[in-house]
Structures are given as structure tokens and as C-alpha cells.
Amino acid sequence: MNEILGKTLSELVAAVSGREVSAVEVMSAVLDRIEATNADLNAVVAMHDRERLLADARAADERVARGEARALEGVPLGVKDLEDTEGLITSHGSLPFKDNLATQDTVQVARLKAAGAIVVGKTNAPEFGATAITKNLVYGSTHNPWNLAHTPGGSSGGSAAALAAGVLPLVTSSDGGGSIRIPASFVGAFGLKTSYGRIPNAPSARWDYGDTAVSGPTTKTVADAALFLDQVAGPSALDPNSLPHPGISYQESLRAGLPSGLRIGYSADLGYAVVQSDIGEAVYDAVRAFEKLGHSVEDVTGGPPPMGSEWGAFGAFEMAARLRDLLPERREEFGRSLIRGVLEADSFTAEDFGRMQEGREALNRWCADVFDRYDLLVTPTIPYDPPPARGPFPTETEGRKQLAWGVASFTIPFNLSWHPAGTVRVGLSRAGLPMGMQIVAPRHRDDLVLQAAHAFERERPWHPEWPTAAWE
DSSP states (O other), rough: OGGGGGGHHHHHHHHHHHTSOOHHHHHHHHHHHHHHHHHHOOOOEEEEEEEHHHHHHHHHHHHHHHTTOOOOTTTTTEETSSSOOOOSSTTTTTTGGTTTTTOOOOOOHOOOHHHOEEEEEEEEEOOOOOOOOOOOTTEEEBTTTTTTOOOOSSSHHHHHHHTTTTOOEEOEESSSSSHHHHHHHHOOEEEEEETTTTOOSSSSSSSSSSSOOEEEESSSSSSHHHHHHHHOOOOOTTTTTTTOOOOSSHHHHHHHHSSSSOOOEEEESSTTOOOHHHHHHHHHHHHHHHHTTEEEEEEEOOOOOOOOOHHHHHHHHHHHHHHHGHHHHHHHHSOHHHHHEEEGGOOOOHHHHHHHHHHHHHHHHHHHHHHHHSSSEEEOOSSOOBBBOOOOOOSEEEEEEOTTTGGGGTHHHHHHHHHOOEEEEEEEESSSSSEEEEEEEEETHHHHHHHHHHHHHHHSSTTTTOOOTTTO
8 A cells, every 4th residue: 555545634634735745646546546445345436537636636736836735735535425526426325316416515525625625536325324334236335444244334334444444535424323433433443423513414405303413524543533623613504503613623622632630421331232242341441541541430320211213213204205206116226124214114103203302302311411420421332343244233242132223322322412422443352343432522522522532542542553455
């Protein structure tokens, strides 16, 4: 692999702006890496023309030479195939949308481009992001660079695999129930599910009543995530739920460091999760790093109501509304699991909706109590190793029955509650696959998640250990 692609995003930006390496060299390295790896990984699924990309890189070098370099000048960007970027297909991993050419950028993509990033292409995702395994009928399965027999997770699996394999230095990702944190954990990256509204979800064809999905960074390091977030945070008139700008630089917040004497709550299972033993042991050991740094750690007993089933039922209800104009005539073109969920939405009732609302309020009260007592909450990110590349999810873990939505046991609650949550790598499992620890902060304290993750990263660094050559 070209050594350029071993750099972090922050290092790459500094190298380009300092004219240690040209944007053309970076782009050429990325394009060569895609060509060399994509038959194995299947992470990048649509691309702009090579000559166009090299021309864009030359224009970036000219801006650098004039002293006009922007924050992400010349950095190649991969956009998740659930998100629009002008001139490329947004297939949503779905056959009826395989020719769906986007005519505009999302707010997030537009802001990254305004900061100097160059869109290379799209990264693979499961059909409409509806599962945590990245496979679909349009492009097939994406593979985990640590072990190609396994999935990188989903729904941001293509982005996570491309990042971890040194294919793309910058990617977009999104998270409605774990879709940033699950892939980030499965490939050993840092992933941040931002506070709801921190990055605008816009433009959109319909109002989001489910209000759980956010965009956020998947990066090699925490500093890279802060750099990413500084370019895209802030309100948009197109998103009524977007938050005001936080009034801080996330990069500056890392330089300020983690406040001293924090109270940290630790939950091994949130009262219901079924966790693989080596993952549980690794996270229990990892959280003690905060004690070494002068913070107090206390076990949290009990947990919030388990709401994975309710989350899934309402998601299916919204998906049925989204696809209503294509059914039943094109039903056979959709994946079986997606259609199964859509059909189950027919039985979703007002009583079901009411129970979901009551559960969500109980979750809100639990979170309020936790963050009244603690500054941070720490849990495992995922309860087990990445499943096979095409599935299925495990039905049991070490002889114990696994929840149907077990992969998202620790992630779904904080989509429903809107709290920011990040995942950091804590080592490799017995199977040689990455394990993650989730750090959750009070609402709107994305800066505190970043500071805590950065402090942990400095204590137990995971970069530059990546699987970039082991499988080639």
C-alpha cells in the first residue's frame, strides 16, 4: 500500500497543505488502491471518471500553491450510498433505485466539498440501511478487511471497510440505530453518532417522524473526527431539527483536554444484552484506563427498557410509507428481508405506537437519571464478533440465547434518546477481530465524547495498527 494512505486524515491534510505531497499524488494513490482492493472488499460501488478526479486534484494543488488551501483541500471523499451527491447514483442498495441519479448534494456533502474534499465515489450500504450487514441485490456484499469472511457491519459498512483498508481517507456515514458505531467497532475505527440535529439531515423528500438517524464521522483517529465535525456542524434551514452551531471548535476542545475528576458510569449489559465474554472482559479492562487518568468509575445497575423491537417496528412502518408507490408492482425487486419488514408494518397499530411512546419516555427518564449521577456512560459497543459477510446474525452467544436485535443492543437506546455516543477500539477478540467500547455523553455534548475518546486513545492508542496489507 502507498504510504500516503497510511496517514490519518489530519496528517494527510497537513502534508497536502504543506506541499509535502500533492493532491494529485494522493488521488492517484486512492484510485490505484480502489483498483487493487475492490474485488476483495467491494467497498466502493460507483465512481467519477479518473481524468475528472485528477483534474480536480490538480485544481486543488493550484489553490495550495496560491496559499488558498481549505481545511480539507484535495482530500478524496467517499459518500455512503444512502446519501446524495450530485452526478452519482444513489441506489440505496435497491434495484428499483439502481438508476437514481442525484442532482444535488446533501448539506453534509456540500459542506465537505466547500472545505476542499473531492468526491471520488459512493460506498456500499445495505438496502435502505435496514440491516447491520452490508449486502444488497445491486452491488453484493462488502467484506471486513480484518478477515474477508466477515462483514464490516452496516449500514455504513462500505465506508468503514474503505477507511480501515486504507482505500479512502475520508468517508461519510450515518446512524439510525447503530449504523456508524457498529461498522466502526467491527473494523476498529473511531465512530461518532452525533447529537440529533448536530449535522443537518437535508435535503429530504419527506419529514422524518422517526427522528433517530444522524450523520457523523467514521475516522482513523479522534482528532480526524473533530476535524470532520468542524466542517459540517451547524444549522440548515432545510432541516427543522438541526441544532445551532455549538459555538466551539471541536479541534480546540481536544486541545483543551478532558476535564478532570469526571464521574463515569459503566454498564456491562444495560440490564438485558448478551455479551461475548472476551468482549465484556476487554471493555471492563478498558474503562479502568479512566481511573488511571484520575476519574471515578462506578458500575451502573439495571438499565433502560429494551426497545429494539419497537424501534424496528416503527422503522418498518416508515419504510412502508416510503415505498408505498412502488408496491406491489415491483415487490419482487426488493430484498426478501426488507419486504418482510415492510409487510409486518401492516399490523402496526395505534396501540403499538402508544407503547413505543411510553417506552421512549421511560428511556428518557432513565437517561436523565444516569446523567444526573454521571458525566459519562460507558458500555461495550457490540456484544459479539462480526457475523459472516452475508450473515446470518448469531442466535446465541456462548450458549445463551441472543436478542433478535442483539447487534444493536447498546446502540439503539441512544438513537432513541438523542445522546451523542462514540466507539473506540479496545483490542482484538479471540477471533482476531476488533472490539469496541461505547462512550455516551449528555445531550449536545459531542465535545465531551470526543475529549473522553481522545484521552482513552492517548492512553491506549490503536493507530497505526490496521489490516491494510494482511489480506492482499
